[in-house]
Amino acid sequence: xxxxxxxxxxxxxxxxxxxxxxxxxxxxxxxxxxxxxxxxxxxxxxxxxxxxxxxxxxxxxxxxxxxxxxxxxxxxxxxxxxxxxxxxxxxxxxxxxxxxxxxxxxxxxxxxxxxxxxxxxxxxxxxxxxxxxxxxxxxxxxxxxxxxxxxxxxxxxxxxxxxxxxxxxx
Amino acid sequence: xxxxxxxxxxxxxxxxxxxxxxxxxxxxxxxxxxxxxxxxxxxxxxxxxxxxxxxxxxxxxxxxxxxxxxxxxxxxxxxxxxxxxxxxxxxxxxxxxxxxxxxxxxxxxxxxxxxxxxxxxxxxxxxxxxxxxxxxxxxxxxxxxxxxxxxxxxxxxxxxxxxxxxxxxxxxxxxxxxxxxxxxxxxxxxxxxxxxxxxxxxxxxxxxxxxxxxxxxxxxxxxxxxxxxxxxxxxxxxxxxxxxxxxxxxxxxxxxxxxxxxxxxxxxxxxxxxxxxxxxxxxxxxxxxxxxxxxxxxxxxxxxxxxxxxxxxxxxxxxxxxxxxxxxxxxxxxxxxxxxxxxxxxxxxxxxxxxxxxxxxxxxxxxxxxxxxxxxxxxxxxxxxxxxxxxxxxxxxxxxxxxxxxxxxxxxxxxxxxxxxxxxxxxxxxxxxxxxxxxxxxxxxxxxxxxxxxxxxxxxxxxxxxxxxxxxxxxxxxxxxxxxxxxxxxxxxxxxxxxxxxxxxxxxxxxx
Numbered sequence: 001x002x003x004x005x006x007x008x009x010x011x012x013x014x015x016x017x018x019x020x021x022x023x024x025x026x027x028x029x030x031x032x033x034x035x036x037x038x039x040x041x042x043x044x045x046x047x048x049x050x051x052x053x054x055x056x057x058x059x060x061x062x063x064x065x066x067x068x069x070x071x072x073x074x075x076x077x078x079x080x081x082x083x084x085x086x087x088x089x090x091x092x093x094x095x096x097x098x099x100x101x102x103x104x105x106x107x108x109x110x111x112x113x114x115x116x117x118x119x120x121x122x123x124x125x126x127x128x129x130x131x132x133x134x135x136x137x138x139x140x141x142x143x144x145x146x147x148x149x150x151x152x153x154x155x156x157x158x159x160x161x162x163x164x165x166x167x168x169x170x
Numbered sequence: 171x172x173x174x175x176x177x178x179x180x181x182x183x184x185x186x187x188x189x190x191x192x193x194x195x196x197x198x199x200x201x202x203x204x205x206x207x208x209x210x211x212x213x214x215x216x217x218x219x220x221x222x223x224x225x226x227x228x229x230x231x232x233x234x235x236x237x238x239x240x241x242x243x244x245x246x247x248x249x250x251x252x253x254x255x256x257x258x259x260x261x262x263x264x265x266x267x268x269x270x271x272x273x274x275x276x277x278x279x280x281x282x283x284x285x286x287x288x289x290x291x292x293x294x295x296x297x298x299x300x301x302x303x304x305x306x307x308x309x310x311x312x313x314x315x316x317x318x319x320x321x322x323x324x325x326x327x328x329x330x331x332x333x334x335x336x337x338x339x340x341x342x343x344x345x346x347x348x349x350x351x352x353x354x355x356x357x358x359x360x361x362x363x364x365x366x367x368x369x370x371x372x373x374x375x376x377x378x379x380x381x382x383x384x385x386x387x388x389x390x391x392x393x394x395x396x397x398x399x400x401x402x403x404x405x406x407x408x409x410x411x412x413x414x415x416x417x418x419x420x421x422x423x424x425x426x427x428x429x430x431x432x433x434x435x436x437x438x439x440x441x442x443x444x445x446x447x448x449x450x451x452x453x454x455x456x457x458x459x460x461x462x463x464x465x466x467x468x469x470x471x472x473x474x475x476x477x478x479x480x481x482x483x484x485x486x487x488x489x490x491x492x493x494x495x496x497x498x499x500x501x502x503x504x505x506x507x508x509x510x511x512x513x514x515x516x517x518x519x520x521x522x523x524x525x526x527x528x529x530x531x532x533x534x535x536x537x538x539x540x541x542x543x544x545x546x547x548x549x550x551x552x553x554x555x556x557x558x559x560x561x562x563x564x565x566x567x568x569x570x571x572x573x574x575x576x577x578x579x580x581x582x583x584x585x586x587x588x589x590x591x592x593x594x595x596x597x598x599x600x601x602x603x604x605x606x607x608x609x610x611x612x613x614x615x616x617x618x619x620x621x622x623x624x625x626x627x628x629x630x631x632x633x634x635x636x637x638x639x640x641x642x643x644x645x646x647x648x649x650x651x652x653x654x655x656x657x658x659x660x661x662x663x664x665x666x667x668x669x670x671x672x673x674x675x676x677x678x679x680x681x682x
Contacts, residue, residue: 005636005641005642007638010634014638015522016645027270030635030642044530047643047644049636049642049643061637062584062586064587067527073586074641076629076640078630078632079630080593081629083637091633108525109526110553134553135514137557139523
């Protein structure tokens, strides 16, 4: 089986095939480079990996599915990473992020305390646009780049879910 | 005392219930709509619904808490920390209802809850206080008068709320021209947060450390001060790491701070567990800051280095028992303990709250590790309350071993599904300045400002390569039906023999 895996903005072609009679042995080829891996699924969406050709180094890797169907968060002892499997997100996504519309979403559920921008306003990069209160804290939300406010789709006082669109800046 | 209602939620509710269970006391939990499925409800022997999710309609409703205590036949109430723990009306309402309030008297709470009255009490007791105004500055005071008072204290100074706490209603003023605006901002913030817009001035001690003395006081006049806690690692005036003992406090200084703290507690007529907070300047001079009239979040570090159970002592003191703790034991640290407050916040997004469902939880354990937590796998971290989900404490024979164990425990700790401050702690505990114990109360804010934009969760390249292999294998195994995501297994259910035995008795299933 072949997958397209994107981690930290880098897309890789990965082929996975069984390697010999052991149910745990796999050959995983990343961009043409083969790796021998011994793996077994343990509890709670976690894999144990042993790499026989790498001094039998042993790792435990955990996963959690993200909000989008192809998103997965990967937990290693060296840190946490985000991966997209067969998402092709980097192609269109990267361009849209560099120019084009910026959509400001609520990163967490909460209540809209203040709306600081109106349609037509010219706003600077990182200028606060909406203040959302969650967990007793006021959180200022902004767009990463300067632009003109195209639409404000929430009012003060309303409760919002995580991921809800708040403001569009063009 | 036989049955205790715990007027709180989360990790502290469970912490208090554990002490009750250790002492053979029955427990009553209270909960809001958002907490029906929370662990503290299941841990208790009984549970009472308070009301809607908003704290103002549940955990802050004195009338409903008193009703719940009466209905359940509880004879005592423990407030935990936060919510109503330092509310004298709640303590008085418990007393009026014939319930033992496991904490100080309403009079002591009121006295030490006012920052200016507390300063006067400290002065009476002979404790050094930060130079500042002894009475609240009324709203009617003109800018010119304020400027004159401020000039007498000296700049830089702090404008602080009389009813304040947690940095709310507080402003730093370095330039006299900024004073009027700072006063207005502090008044407005204090009015909104505490319903009291009175403020006062205090000189700002530069590069000060926050060092505090835990104490216990019984109803018979005995006050026992404990070894200090160092709480200088703060983000926006909120403690994030606490340790005991302080890396800079000598036994002689400890003795002087402990004596001053005990004198303040005696002058306040204080009973139960409490904490006197001091600022310690670079010259080794200390100044009374305020008193916390409750059990503190960071009490476990004191328990780890003394082996004493502060909550059990609160309960014993409330029952009228005499404090028989050996003062030398309380003041002599055995090893070193450090605590991290784990928050459901994203350190890479400016510590933005990150509520949501915990998909899976791998918790640390092993030598020297204590974890006080109020969450488990499958738990939805609610948006209505403080975002602290657990406290992780490491004990070591010395500070170096405690740091190493804490770092090891953090590497074992996985909270999947939400963002937490674990990566931030892994970073700060690895810094040289932390290892040397060189920090002060604004140190972390300065450090964070300097790092602006740099991610804490930066994984090394080897982790990236490994993740690619692992994600591919997981996708393959899933496609072949051999590694579907396991259902989140709930954290081990707390053993509760008492509750079951009681249930058995109730149903006549087994002999009592």
